[in-house]
Amino acid sequence: MRTPFFKSRSILPGFWPAFAFSTLYLGLIVLLPLSAIFLKTATTTWAHFWSVVSSPSVLASYRLSFGAAFLAALVNAVFGFLVAWVLVRYQFPGKRFVDALVDLPFALPTAVAGIALTTLYAENGWIGRLLAPLGIRVAFTPLGVLVALIFIGLPFVVRSVQPVLQDADREIEDAAASLGASRWQTFTRVVFPLVRPALLAGFAMAFARALGEYGSVVFISGNLPMRTEVTPLLIVTRLEQYDYTGATAIALVMLVASFVLLLGINIVQWRTRRFSETS
Amino acid sequence: MAHPAILGDQLSEPARRDSRREPAALRWSLTLAALGFLALFVALPLLVVFSQALQKGLAVYWAAIREPDALAAIRLTLLAAAIAVPLNLVFGLAAAWAIAKFQFRGKNVLVTLIDLPFAVSPVIAGLIFVLMFGAQGWLGPWLGRHDLEIIFAVPGIVLATVFVTFPFVARELIPLMQAQGTEEEQAALVLGAGAWQLFRRITLPNVKWSLLYGAILCTARAMGEFGAVSVVSGHIRGQTNTMPLHVEILYNEYNFAAAFAVASLLALLALVTLGVKRILEWRIRQLHRDIAALAEAGEA
Numbered sequence: 001m002r003t004p005f006f007k008s009r010s011i012l013p014g015f016w017p018a019f020a021f022s023t024l025y026l027g028l029i030v031l032l033p034l035s036a037i038f039l040k041t042a043t044t045t046w047a048h049f050w051s052v053v054s055s056p057s058v059l060a061s062y063r064l065s066f067g068a069a070f071l072a073a074l075v076n077a078v079f080g081f082l083v084a085w086v087l088v089r090y091q092f093p094g095k096r097f098v099d100a101l102v103d104l105p106f107a108l109p110t111a112v113a114g115i116a117l118t119t120l121y122a123e124n125g126w127i128g129r130l131l132a133p134l135g136i137r138v139a140f141t142p143l144g145v146l147v148a149l150i151f152i153g154l155p156f157v158v159r160s161v162q163p164v165l166q167d168a169d170r171e172i173e174d175a176a177a178s179l180g181a182s183r184w185q186t187f188t189r190v191v192f193p194l195v196r197p198a199l200l201a202g203f204a205m206a207f208a209r210a211l212g213e214y215g216s217v218v219f220i221s222g223n224l225p226m227r228t229e230v231t232p233l234l235i236v237t238r239l240e241q242y243d244y245t246g247a248t249a250i251a252l253v254m255l256v257a258s259f260v261l262l263l264g265i266n267i268v269q270w271r272t273r274r275f276s277e278t279s
Numbered sequence: 280m281a282h283p284a285i286l287g288d289q290l291s292e293p294a295r296r297d298s299r300r301e302p303a304a305l306r307w308s309l310t311l312a313a314l315g316f317l318a319l320f321v322a323l324p325l326l327v328v329f330s331q332a333l334q335k336g337l338a339v340y341w342a343a344i345r346e347p348d349a350l351a352a353i354r355l356t357l358l359a360a361a362i363a364v365p366l367n368l369v370f371g372l373a374a375a376w377a378i379a380k381f382q383f384r385g386k387n388v389l390v391t392l393i394d395l396p397f398a399v400s401p402v403i404a405g406l407i408f409v410l411m412f413g414a415q416g417w418l419g420p421w422l423g424r425h426d427l428e429i430i431f432a433v434p435g436i437v438l439a440t441v442f443v444t445f446p447f448v449a450r451e452l453i454p455l456m457q458a459q460g461t462e463e464e465q466a467a468l469v470l471g472a473g474a475w476q477l478f479r480r481i482t483l484p485n486v487k488w489s490l491l492y493g494a495i496l497c498t499a500r501a502m503g504e505f506g507a508v509s510v511v512s513g514h515i516r517g518q519t520n521t522m523p524l525h526v527e528i529l530y531n532e533y534n535f536a537a538a539f540a541v542a543s544l545l546a547l548l549a550l551v552t553l554g555v556k557r558i559l560e561w562r563i564r565q566l567h568r569d570i571a572a573l574a575e576a577g578e579a
Binding site for chain 2: 007022031106126213236
């Protein structure tokens, strides 16, 4: 049969209406508005664009946003893996409730998370009160930003690693043990390599989400100039001053960073799929 | 895949159990560490919302929720969700029908583009609509001449909400409909079903749990969105404030009890979402198991 240029033959009805509607809707709601960022930037000069995206306060915000997002994703990779491991491998009372609770950061509005974390970690808060005598301040410091980003990124790693651990063939571990491997060797040489791609994907998703986060961060960071301003906040600040060009320039930098990350996640997932298909 | 099982069978029962398990002390400390982390980062923030909301008593709580500006915020939040969710539901069904049931060029590109709103910072999601419809935006002058307001008004809030909740339904439906294949629909067509009958009697019942699942996630996000809505709202009390924006204003005015009272409604919504999500996940897992069993029976 001749392979058609665009669409294979099918007896099912409704391809064209469904395809036309979904691409039109995608174009109008997502692609056209997003293109505004690129077109708006194209109307400014390179020199102006560069002076905005490399001004000291913006550079400080990149350092904080990228640094805190990276650290938060790292903490989530470690503890998210631990949580997934415990949920899959061990039995304890209330396990189903705990499992459901892991998704809370997905479901809880970010503004609510923001004010709750700020109240917890303020100097008179439940946790802040315990940390204050040790000289540790969390609310209104970069540490507070880190705490908020750990909160919102947590489910990504757990939900990415958990199904892989669940499907892992336990008999491979028996085989490793019967060949003389210690439990630690079995873990590092057999189990961990199996989960690594999922862990990496979860890490990247948590990182990408943390990079653009606004709602939970603005409350706990205190928004001190040069110290605790994240990049999304600077976009909002410029908008409030009606500096659309400046806001758009910073947005473009963030957008490109997100797209690069998204591409990376897709490549990792694509390679994982190829790996599992060939094995 | 069969040979590791043979090796496993040769181990004596206690040795086999040991090979699969860590020592009890390690097991318990890992469990405690995981639960401690979750208690610190997830359970405590949730508890603090309710404790702060009720700290000044039920009377203050009720007053904060029934105050006119709070009611207006609740109404606007429900309105935005009531428009955004059905729109994205229809889109999700259309996109999943085209993507899962037909073969065409550029399908992978389309699937990637659908996920795009998840990769964009909420603040940027708001900004793009300001660039299009704001006073200095592309359509700003035209809208101004015709006395139409989108930015700093309700339509802008709805648009931003539609954008951030765009992928939820489609990304739940596509994998399920792909797994289900086209055989049932083809059989129905051969038996003389029309397009509408086909959709209503075959496709829709087959995907209803995933559809509901996507709609629930979509609703939760629509009602809780902060960043995108904050950029386009203009924060006019009683008019363009959604519930999360109302929480922000109250909090910044140091009216903590009221802020947490409204926040507790959103937290309750999140808890209900988690509960319903659990039940639906269980249903959908069963659906996938049925599909796998059918496929296996077909091969045999």
